Amino acid sequence: MTESRLxxxxxxxxxxxxxxxxxxxxxxxxxxxxxxxxxxxFDFIVSGDDFEAEALYxxxxxxxxxxxxxxxxxxxxxxxxxxxxxxxxxxEHHPQLPVLMFTQYxxxxxxxxxxxxxxxxxxxxDFIDKFASPEExxxxxxxxxxxxxxxxxxxxxxxxxxxxxxxxxxxxxxxxPVTELHGLRFDILQELASTxxxxxxxxxxxxxxxxxxxxxxxxxSIRVRIREIKVAIGKAMGVQFGAGDLIINVRDRGYRLxxxx
Amino acid sequence: xYATGAIASRRPNDMLRHIPAxxxxxxxxxxxxAAAIACFVLAPIIGEALFAxxxxxxxxxxxxxxxxxxxLAVLLFAFALPQALRRPSKQSxxxxxxxxxxxxQYFELFDHDLGRPLRRILGKERxxxxxxxxxxxxxxxxxxxxxxxxxxxxxxxxxxxxRLMMSNIRVLIQLEAPNASLEPQPVEVPExxxxxxxxxxxxxxxxxxxxxxWAEPSEFGIVYSDSAAIExxxxxxxxxxxxxANSQVHVWLTREDDRFSIHVWxxxxxxxxxxxxxxxDRGWTPAVARREEKTSSGLGLYIAYTLSIGYGGDLTIENxxxxxxxxxxxxxxxxxxxxxxxxxxxxxxIS
Ligand SMILES: Nc1ncnc2c1ncn2[C@@H]1O[C@H](COP(=O)(O)OP(=O)(O)OP(=O)(O)O)[C@@H](O)[C@H]1O
Ligand SMILES: [Mg+2]
Numbered sequence: 001m002t003e004s005r006l007x008x009x010x011x012x013x014x015x016x017x018x019x020x021x022x023x024x025x026x027x028x029x030x031x032x033x034x035x036x037x038x039x040x041x042f043d044f045i046v047s048g049d050d051f052e053a054e055a056l057y058x059x060x061x062x063x064x065x066x067x068x069x070x071x072x073x074x075x076x077x078x079x080x081x082x083x084x085x086x087x088x089x090x091x092e093h094h095p096q097l098p099v100l101m102f103t104q105y106x107x108x109x110x111x112x113x114x115x116x117x118x119x120x121x122x123x124x125x126d127f128i129d130k131f132a133s134p135e136e137x138x139x140x141x142x143x144x145x146x147x148x149x150x151x152x153x154x155x156x157x158x159x160x161x162x163x164x165x166x167x168x169x170x171x172x173x174x175x176x177p178v179t180e181l182h183g184l185r186f187d188i189l190q191e192l193a194s195t196x197x198x199x200x201x202x203x204x205x206x207x208x209x210x211x212x213x214x215x216x217x218x219x220x221s222i223r224v225r226i227r228e229i230k231v232a233i234g235k236a237m238g239v240q241f242g243a244g245d246l247i248i249n250v251r252d253r254g255y256r257l258x259x260x261x
Numbered sequence: 262x263y264a265t266g267a268i269a270s271r272r273p274n275d276m277l278r279h280i281p282a283x284x285x286x287x288x289x290x291x292x293x294x295a296a297a298i299a300c301f302v303l304a305p306i307i308g309e310a311l312f313a314x315x316x317x318x319x320x321x322x323x324x325x326x327x328x329x330x331x332x333l334a335v336l337l338f339a340f341a342l343p344q345a346l347r348r349p350s351k352q353s354x355x356x357x358x359x360x361x362x363x364x365x366q367y368f369e370l371f372d373h374d375l376g377r378p379l380r381r382i383l384g385k386e387r388x389x390x391x392x393x394x395x396x397x398x399x400x401x402x403x404x405x406x407x408x409x410x411x412x413x414x415x416x417x418x419x420x421x422x423x424r425l426m427m428s429n430i431r432v433l434i435q436l437e438a439p440n441a442s443l444e445p446q447p448v449e450v451p452e453x454x455x456x457x458x459x460x461x462x463x464x465x466x467x468x469x470x471x472x473x474x475w476a477e478p479s480e481f482g483i484v485y486s487d488s489a490a491i492e493x494x495x496x497x498x499x500x501x502x503x504x505x506a507n508s509q510v511h512v513w514l515t516r517e518d519d520r521f522s523i524h525v526w527x528x529x530x531x532x533x534x535x536x537x538x539x540x541x542d543r544g545w546t547p548a549v550a551r552r553e554e555k556t557s558s559g560l561g562l563y564i565a566y567t568l569s570i571g572y573g574g575d576l577t578i579e580n581x582x583x584x585x586x587x588x589x590x591x592x593x594x595x596x597x598x599x600x601x602x603x604x605x606x607x608x609x610x611i612s
Pocket of ligand 2: 500501560561562
């Protein structure tokens, strides 16, 4: 696999880079398979300006796929919103680079609107409040960076290798390919999995699944394919999936993935 | 217990403009001044004609001088009094008292409410500590990572509750002192919903429930509204739905020409019909109706409703008869989408 070349990296710019909050986010990003770098200033006593220079330098050096940036640097008046100045610089020099900005909770939405007004409408910038869970940070970054990884893991036991179009069922250290899942069945599962990856809970509408069908009754054909997918994965895992497991139909609008426990 | 009325709209200056005594005083002052001038003008004429001596002039001049002083004093009083009253007066002090008693009430309310998740967090934390201590002493053999993780998860799950309460406080205070309303901004409603679901998915999973959502049409496009308000309203609805659901929560978006709606449904018992007229009241919960002690603040829907109306929309409850025999309910938020007028429209059509 080409994992190392494609491993994505995230740069974290936060004066509290060693705090528990930042550490828990880093840990979660590691689990995600993303490499994290933090901007650590050389001197012990640093000002917001040092961070700005370091951050811009690190972006040039590392070429990260995304940046997580804090609004606030230190307690000093002039550094209070240093992050916003750094943001402006990043957007100016690297307009395509996704930036996720940590905001102070209380001032969140208003400040967000104020900052947005100064940026280009299509700038890849998003805001998240500092009490957000690491899980939320990951979800935002997934959407902000906008690409689907080569391998999507669904729960503990299923993975989808998108590059080679193979579905695996994992048992301890053993990975068994589910050979029945190819062609349209693979395509449907991949569509459901990539939606789930960036937006769990979102229903993939029938209209979107129609393109993976043939024959006269597309809905019926999708229903059949989905049943086949569930049976195939269930067989490999040694379980039987019911209507409310793995892939569920929501009010006949479409389907969504529900990772097994 | 809950103060009502818009405190911010009651201003002390409005009242002062309507005190009649002040107008009378001004009028009297002018009259006295006129009399004083008359005295000065008439003094030489009358004095010369009647008394033919300098002595006779004196009384009228004195009277004129006295009247001038009185007249100026009355006028000064009449014009200066409102200025003086504009500084903290009894009236505005009373307004301050109203305001601070409302703030006080909110504070006490939230003080109690914020205590609830905190107590839960502390409870779990102590349970965890006791567990670890027992493990250390060899009482239960080894530390079961799964058990520890479970306790930690339960602690973590208090966070969304806390955050919702914090934003409820913020919005409540803003509602009492409304600022100039913001210009509608372009909003991607599906993304707003996605963020709420990001936050509540773990909470739902913890309780073995799940949230599904979709948009009709799936290419929903952009509306012009206030994303913070939408997020706040829908967070309250989803928070309730996740709490009251049996196992499923559905959220879906629809849009019409000039408005869009967000529907939040759960498969729980729903709100029974005799409670429906009350759910949007400030501080109402079924516990209030049953005269029991409240276990939640009952502010979420009040705030959500007030915000919806404030933004020119509506928040309603729909009975859901399609999804089975139970009395499920759907909350529907509808807001104007403020579409910019199409190019070529005359200026008059743009509102
Ligand atoms: N989805 C629902 N299903 C059933 N009952 C509901 C639902 N949503 C609200 N209710 C009822 O309406 C009451 C008021 O809801 P509201 O959100 O205003 O307050 P709360 O949830 O009790 O407290 P808070 O939101 O302030 O923490 C709730 O206590 C509950 O009894
Ligand atoms: Mg509520």
